[in-house]
Every structure is written in structure tokens, then in C-alpha cells.
Amino acid sequence: MMRAWILPMLLVLCGSAVATGMVLKGTPTTAAAVLLAFLALAGVNSPLIFPRSIGAGEAQRRSAVDGRPIVYWRPGCTYCIRLRLRLGRHARRLHWVNIWRDPAGAAEVRVANDGNETVPTVIVAGRPHTNPDPAWVRENLSSRPR
Structure with missing residues (x-):
């Protein structure tokens, strides 16, 4: 840490x-x-801006239980920061995976993006969405249980 x-x-x-x-x-x-x-x-660039990252396996397990989306991100990514800031307090309701700390997460992103590590990649209901609009992500959160 x-x-x-x-x-x-x-x-x-x-x-x-x-x-x-x-x-x-x-x-x-x-x-x-x-x-x-x-x-x-x-x-x-501090850990304060992003919720605590977990591993890809743990995120997938938790998402299967609670249905919340998974966000694959990396530090310094302006699009990841934009997503995090625009989600505001709702960001804590997602499962965040730092692909620079989790090789399995990086592999998931490469599979979803034709071999590229393009982030943020958001997995909603098992389907990947690369760099989605934050309003769309928030919408998908509001339709899920808290």
C-alpha cells in the first residue's frame, strides 16, 4: 500500500x-x-481518488454475487480519471481492478479489446464496454440493487 x-x-x-x-x-x-x-x-495520482482495487478473479466473483459492474483501469489514465470523477459517490458501488497490479485483469482487458489494454473497460452483465460514457455507467448502476 x-x-x-x-x-x-x-x-x-x-x-x-x-x-x-x-x-x-x-x-x-x-x-x-x-x-x-x-x-x-x-x-x-493518489489512492484516494479511486476505490481500493481488487484482483480480477475476486471482482468477477463479487460481480456474480451482487451484479455490480467491474471497471478495469490503470493509474494516470485520463479517461479512467474522468470516469471516476464523473461517477462521484457512485464509484464505490463498482468493483475496480488496476490492470498494472493484476496480470489477470490486464489479460481480461486484452481479450475484450482485440489484444489492446484499452481502459477504462467496464464489464456490465458479462459484456465489455470500452471507455463508456459515465452517464451510461451511472444509469446501469441505478438499475442494479445497492
Whole structure:
């Protein structure tokens, strides 16, 4: 779990160093903007933005029991971030699989996308949907039991 925080912590430290240098040079407003940009990047790359990932096998087992969709994603993917942010609080109702941490999940994505690791790939009722519209995913969540 600690490895997941390395990049966000590095971004915060780098942003702090750059901002400190800018403040010392006499540009505190620019320094604040740069620090905010680094903090935003750190937040987007932190484990806080995505619900805890599980393995593909566990996600498939849970989905078979509760009928909730599975989202295959990877860190740094802008489309995955867009999906996560637009789902808001509903994102926790999906099963999230990080394909960079789970080789079985990466294999599932390749099968669904003609050998490509295109994410986000959302599995709803056993059918894959590559980079679906977040509103469509939310719609499919509302038709499923909580």
C-alpha cells in the first residue's frame, strides 16, 4: 500500500521545492499557483481518488454475487480519471481492478479489446464496454440493487 503513495508524495515534495524557490525569488502568487497544480496532480495520482482495487478473479466473483459492474483501469489514465470523477459517490458501488497490479485483469482487458489494454473497460452483465460514457455507467448502476 505504501508504494501507491510514492508518486503523490514526490509530486508534493517537488511542488513544495519549486514553490519555495519561487517565493524566494519574489513571485508568491505564481508559487501558489504552481503548488496548487502539483497538489492537484498528487491528488489525481493518489489512492484516494479511486476505490481500493481488487484482483480480477475476486471482482468477477463479487460481480456474480451482487451484479455490480467491474471497471478495469490503470493509474494516470485520463479517461479512467474522468470516469471516476464523473461517477462521484457512485464509484464505490463498482468493483475496480488496476490492470498494472493484476496480470489477470490486464489479460481480461486484452481479450475484450482485440489484444489492446484499452481502459477504462467496464464489464456490465458479462459484456465489455470500452471507455463508456459515465452517464451510461451511472444509469446501469441505478438499475442494479445497492
